[in-house]
Amino acid sequence: MAVEAFAKTNLMEDIDDDDDMPLVFKRSSTTSKQNQSNSSSQKQDGRLGRQVPDVRSPNGQSSSTHKVKTAASSKASPAVSPLTSPKASPLSSRTSPAPNSRTTPAPNSRPPSSAGNQAKNVNQQSNIAPKESKQAVEPKSESEDSEDDKPLSARVPSGLSKSNSIHANKVLGTSTSVQKSRPPKKEDSDDEIPLASKFQMKSSAGASTSKFSSSEEVKPKIRQNGLPSGTVLSKRPPGEVKSAAQASVKKPRLSDASTPVSSKQPSVKTEKKTEDDDDEVPLSQRIKKAVASASKVSSVKKATKVVSSSMKKTKKKLKKPKYSKSSKLQPSSGDGQKWTTLEHNGVIFPPPYKPHGVKMLYKGKPVDLTPEQEEVATMYAVMLDTEYLTKQQFKENFMNDWRKILGKNHVIQKLEECDFTPIYEWHQSEKEKKKQMSSEEKKALREEKLKQEEKYMWAIVDGVKEKVGNFRVEPPGLFRGRGEHPKMGKLKRRIRPNDITINIGKGVPVPECPIPGQRWKEVRHDNTVTWLAFWNDPINPREFKYVFLAASSSLKGQSDKEKYEKARRLKDYIEGIRSAYTKDFTSKDPVKRQIAVATYLIDKLALRAGNEKDDDEADTVGCCTLKVENVEPVPPNILKFDFLGKDSIRYQNEVAVYEPVFKAIQQFRSGKKGGDDLFDKLDTSKLNAHLKELMPGLTAKVFRTYNASFTLEQQLTKLTQGGELADKVAVYNVANKEVAIICNHQRTVSKSHSVQISRLNEKIDELKAILEEFKVDLTRAKKGKPPVKGADGKAKRNLTPEALQKKIDQTNVKIDNIERQIETKEELKTVALGTSKINYLDPRITVAWCKRHEVPIEKMFNKSLLAKFAWAMDVEPSFTF
DNA sequence: ATAGGGACTTGCAGGGAGAATC
DNA sequence: GATTCTCCCTGCAAGTCCCTAT
Numbered sequence: 001m002a003v004e005a006f007a008k009t010n011l012m013e014d015i016d017d018d019d020d021m022p023l024v025f026k027r028s029s030t031t032s033k034q035n036q037s038n039s040s041s042q043k044q045d046g047r048l049g050r051q052v053p054d055v056r057s058p059n060g061q062s063s064s065t066h067k068v069k070t071a072a073s074s075k076a077s078p079a080v081s082p083l084t085s086p087k088a089s090p091l092s093s094r095t096s097p098a099p100n101s102r103t104t105p106a107p108n109s110r111p112p113s114s115a116g117n118q119a120k121n122v123n124q125q126s127n128i129a130p131k132e133s134k135q136a137v138e139p140k141s142e143s144e145d146s147e148d149d150k151p152l153s154a155r156v157p158s159g160l161s162k163s164n165s166i167h168a169n170k171v172l173g174t175s176t177s178v179q180k181s182r183p184p185k186k187e188d189s190d191d192e193i194p195l196a197s198k199f200q201m202k203s204s205a206g207a208s209t210s211k212f213s214s215s216e217e218v219k220p221k222i223r224q225n226g227l228p229s230g231t232v233l234s235k236r237p238p239g240e241v242k243s244a245a246q247a248s249v250k251k252p253r254l255s256d257a258s259t260p261v262s263s264k265q266p267s268v269k270t271e272k273k274t275e276d277d278d279d280e281v282p283l284s285q286r287i288k289k290a291v292a293s294a295s296k297v298s299s300v301k302k303a304t305k306v307v308s309s310s311m312k313k314t315k316k317k318l319k320k321p322k323y324s325k326s327s328k329l330q331p332s333s334g335d336g337q338k339w340t341t342l343e344h345n346g347v348i349f350p351p352p353y354k355p356h357g358v359k360m361l362y363k364g365k366p367v368d369l370t371p372e373q374e375e376v377a378t379m380y381a382v383m384l385d386t387e388y389l390t391k392q393q394f395k396e397n398f399m400n401d402w403r404k405i406l407g408k409n410h411v412i413q414k415l416e417e418c419d420f421t422p423i424y425e426w427h428q429s430e431k432e433k434k435k436q437m438s439s440e441e442k443k444a445l446r447e448e449k450l451k452q453e454e455k456y457m458w459a460i461v462d463g464v465k466e467k468v469g470n471f472r473v474e475p476p477g478l479f480r481g482r483g484e485h486p487k488m489g490k491l492k493r494r495i496r497p498n499d500i501t502i503n504i505g506k507g508v509p510v511p512e513c514p515i516p517g518q519r520w521k522e523v524r525h526d527n528t529v530t531w532l533a534f535w536n537d538p539i540n541p542r543e544f545k546y547v548f549l550a551a552s553s554s555l556k557g558q559s560d561k562e563k564y565e566k567a568r569r570l571k572d573y574i575e576g577i578r579s580a581y582t583k584d585f586t587s588k589d590p591v592k593r594q595i596a597v598a599t600y601l602i603d604k605l606a607l608r609a610g611n612e613k614d615d616d617e618a619d620t621v622g623c624c625t626l627k628v629e630n631v632e633p634v635p636p637n638i639l640k641f642d643f644l645g646k647d648s649i650r651y652q653n654e655v656a657v658y659e660p661v662f663k664a665i666q667q668f669r670s671g672k673k674g675g676d677d678l679f680d681k682l683d684t685s686k687l688n689a690h691l692k693e694l695m696p697g698l699t700a701k702v703f704r705t706y707n708a709s710f711t712l713e714q715q716l717t718k719l720t721q722g723g724e725l726a727d728k729v730a731v732y733n734v735a736n737k738e739v740a741i742i743c744n745h746q747r748t749v750s751k752s753h754s755v756q757i758s759r760l761n762e763k764i765d766e767l768k769a770i771l772e773e774f775k776v777d778l779t780r781a782k783k784g785k786p787p788v789k790g791a792d793g794k795a796k797r798n799l800t801p802e803a804l805q806k807k808i809d810q811t812n813v814k815i816d817n818i819e820r821q822i823e824t825k826e827e828l829k830t831v832a833l834g835t836s837k838i839n840y841l842d843p844r845i846t847v848a849w850c851k852r853h854e855v856p857i858e859k860m861f862n863k864s865l866l867a868k869f870a871w872a873m874d875v876e877p878s879f880t881f
Numbered sequence: 882a883t884a885g886g887g888a889c890t891t892g893c894a895g896g897g898a899g900a901a902t903c
Numbered sequence: 904g905a906t907t908c909t910c911c912c913t914g915c916a917a918g919t920c921c922c923t924a925t
Contacts, residue, residue: 442898474915482893482916529888537916544887545915559889608891609919617917646918647892685883688920701890701919747893756908832893834911839891862911 336528338555342504344459344468344532346511346520347547348452349495350475358426361419362412373410376402376491379478381423388480394489398478401491459532459549467550468532473500479539483618483648492538497521499535530555540616552867561871564842566697567705568881573695574706578603580694585660594682595690597664598623602703605655606742608646609684609700620644623700624684629674637662649746708739708840713881715739716849728855732846737828739836747832753825760822764815771811778804837861843869848879 353375359366360377369377380389380398388394399415406412437445456471473495481488497518502511506525513519521535533547549555570577577599584596601607602623610622621630621643630643634654639662641653657665668678684700691698715735720728777787777796781804787796799807843861847869850857861869 439898470914472914480894480916485916531888534888539916542886546888548889563890611919613918620917622918647916649893684920699920745892752908759907835892864912 338530339461339505339527341462341508342459342527342532343508344504344511345455346502346514347471347473347500347533348456349473349497349514353476356423356426358423360423361421363417364419366422367411373402373405375476376405377418377420378423378427379476379491381420382427383478384420384424388478388488391484391488393484393486394478397487397489398491401489405491461549461553461555464554466553466555469548469550469553471532471547473535474545481618483620483644485618486616487539490539495535495538500533501535502533503529503531550867551864552870554871557868557871560868563705564709564844567702567709568842570695570698570702570706571710571881573698574603577691577694577698582658582660585658585664591681591686593664594668594679595687597661597668598679598682598687599691600657600661602700603707604657605641605653606704606707606744607651608704609687611684618644618648620646620648622646622684624679624682624687626678627674628669628672628676628678631665631669631678633662633666633669635662639665645744649744651744704743705840705842708743708836709842709845709881711739711742712736712841713845716845720849720853722853725855725859728853729859732849732855732860733833736833736837736841737831739841740831740833743836743840745832745835746830749829753829757822757825760818760825764818767811767815767818771808771815774804774808774811778808837865838868842881843872844875844879845881847872847875848877851875851877 353371355371355374356378357374359368360381361367380402383389395415403410412418453471457468459466459468474492476494477492479485479487479490479492497513497515498521500520501522501524502520503524503526504510505527510520510523531546531548534544537543537545551557551560581596581599581603584592585600587593587596602609608622610624610626612625613620621627622645626643630641632640632642634640637656637659639655639657641651641655643651645651665678668680672678672680688699691700691702712735715738716731719731719734721731722728773788773790777799778801780787781799781801786798790796843865846860847857849855850860857873858866866873
């Protein structure tokens with residue numbers, strides 16, 4: 001507990017430290033006051049004729065300007081944007097607009113590839129012949145860099161769209177044309193920089209990190225992670241590798257309580273020493289250490305067998321051992337060990353139910369309910385104004401579960417006779433009361449909550465204080481499945497300590513069970529996993545709910561980095577992969593043919609893999625589970641996609657594909673019914689197994705990351721033209737939007753959307769009326785006449801024609817601005833930008849771009865993202881994905 | 882080879898804080 | 904100062920993919 005107090009102190013210091021000063025990447029000392037000072041409520045894309053949402057700095061300062069001209073030039077508009085979208089259809093200009101323009105952006109909004117790309121596609125035939133599919137595709141060397149780095153659609157030659165010439169593209173995926181020159185490899189990755197020197201870079205780096213003095217490094221005994229940029233220096237670096245002894249620990253079985261983690265748990269102090277020692281060792285050396293020790297023990301450890309053998313395989317196939325090193329030997333994935341010491345305080349439970357005593361009605365009469373019955377009734381009552389209550393499935397499931405609590409002979413028998421309104425109204429008034437609380441009261445409440453939760457918010461992982469992600473146990477409620485989920489409305493019962501398994505380091509105190517008289521279900525000491533606790537999902541008892549560290553933790557950061565490194569590695573293989581699947585479009589082996597087409601769709605359209613689903617899940621599909629009815633071939637070569645994907649989000653798209661793909665799809669469909677599997681010889685494990693043969697570690701989802709990050713970088717490179725800070729921010733948002741569209745990241749239109757739009761339209765009307773008056777006054781002023789009286793009947797000031805003209809111009813600008821605002825709002829009303837930023841865009845692209853263009857990184861990343869991407873902050877400005 | 886357990890990432894919605902606007 | 908708007912955070916559902924047992 002002394003530890004905790006101590007750590008807390010440091011935490012507070014660190015927090016105090018971090019907030020106010022923006023981390024600004026500068027190339028010269030002149031970096032822009034001007035950058036920061038461009039302030040207005042909106043920024044616009046002048047040429048585009050639309051606005052881009054404002055981006056605020058963490059202190060809330062708006063950084064937009066009204067005079068964004070170059071931000072996204074006409075070229076920048078997605079409507080005419082070139083090349084990067086995987087949805088970009090070769091026949092885009094021919095494809096008729098789909099009913100839902102949001103979900104079918106590609107055919108209509110994607111332009112042909114740029115002239116440059118056409119040129120690049122001239123020499124299509126690859127030097128690299130398609131490999132036998134049993135062999136990993138040869139990664140191409142850096143010097144072979146070609147257009148194949150691009151997402152497939154980015155490479156689709158414009159000739160097709162212009163001339164509808166499929167033949168022009170027949171060797172799709174095999175081009176080796178020259179892409180614009182890249183920086184030398186050594187600049188590409190900071191992986192090769194020894195950790196120690198990275199730290200030096202950080203602490204002595206110029207403007208961007210100068211506010212963090214190196215003295216911070218020696219400050220805390222327990223270093224703290226999970227804070228934004230300010231704490232970068234004191235956190236355990238993502239690339240850190242365990243010491244030899246740590247790395248050699250056997251991977252234990254989950255249930256193995258005798259996990260051979262060092263039996264003598266070091267105190268935090270001791271731990272710190274170990275850490276510090278390790279910190280002094282450059283990453284490369286530590287990797288060697290880890291390799292040596294890992295190889296020593298692996299042969300005798302049962303649990304590590306698989307990993308070891310796959311490592312061998314990997315090493316053989318990989319041309320670039322650095323990847324195998326970084327992805328296989330670092331702590332988060334090496335021999336399976338994720339941590340050496342782990343301390344935390346367990347989880348916090350929701351408060352027990354407090355009965356309110358408000359009686360619901362049954363057949364118009366008040367009913368007495370026990371607290372337990374009332375609790376469930378209240379869960380339902382508070383949802384009266386949601387869509388769920390229009391769904392029969394929800395009501396049925398609810399009633400079935402509630403009935404169990406009411407008991408067989410309860411007066412309440414039929415849901416239709418229930419009137420929950422009194423409880424609903426009580427709940428509404430409680431909400432209103434809460435809303436009406438003064439800000440002091442609210443603050444006090446918040447602080448009280450924080451005080452209760454503080455101890456659960458942090459874990460100490462290998463001596464580093466890390467934020468815990470979800471330390472609150474989920475409260476009971478009614479299950480809100482998405483789409484038509486068969487289990488919606490079922491009661492999610494209360495989770496108790498004896499449902500929860502705790503994972504914690506050996507030799508440290510087991511978290512106290514916060515509910516007196518109860519105990520944890522189990523305590524494990526499994527250092528091969530990152531979860532701190534889990535319980536069985538009451539809705540799907542076969543599934544689990546985990547408590548993990550927060551996204552800002554080193555553990556998460558490390559795996560995040562590995563994810564992007566893997567995607568980045570794909571660019572070295574993509575050419576071979578594409579030529580391999582292109583060849584297989586016409587393979588006689590139906591399995592090969594299906595794999596080829598599926599891979600093509602995943603590559604081209606960023607589809608998800610599509611695992612099989614049970615009957616008790618919502619009926620959604622991904623690539624491998626597409627049904628015949630989900631893909632309609634429209635001759636000569638259009639595929640119309642329409643299906644519900646993850647979260648029951650509809651995917652609608654019309655894409656022109658190459659003839660062999662089109663034919664293959666027709667063939668896969670023939671003789672099948674609408675509900676039959678399109679890829680009947682395929683599932684995700686077969687597909688992924690195949691992909692792994694092409695590139696170690698490759699799975700379907702890597703394509704999504706690759707295409708998203710690649711598109712971002714392409715768009716940024718293409719669209720950034722200097723200009724004001726706001727222009728650049730606008731460019732970034734345009735690029736971000738491209739990616740969101742590719743990935744089909746949608747959101748529901750906000751309730752207030754139409755109100756907002758009509759308000760803006762009203763404003764425009766008002767301004768137009770004013771404009772007309774000014775015009776009349778101007779004509780009169782030119783004739784030396786006084787202005788007409790205002791709408792209020794009052795006389796107006798005499799103005800010179802020049803002054804009036806100025807007013808007219810200003811009003812026109814205002815009208816333009818609002819019109820763009822409307823356009824942007826409409827464009828983005830169903831597009832969610834955040835998801836791609838959080839999950840798909842390699843933050844190093846953004847950071848490097850910010851550094852190159854002197855954009856403060858917090859214009860792009862909010863506080864959470866800064867913390868999550870702490871590992872990416874020291875990337876070189878020359879970084880390319 | 883396959884099913885299913887297990888661990889982790891990805892995704893959307895809702896609510897609240899605080900900034901912007903009136 | 905009140906109201907509106909935006910953005911961010913949190914919650915938790917729903918995916919992916921690996922691994923092991925059969």
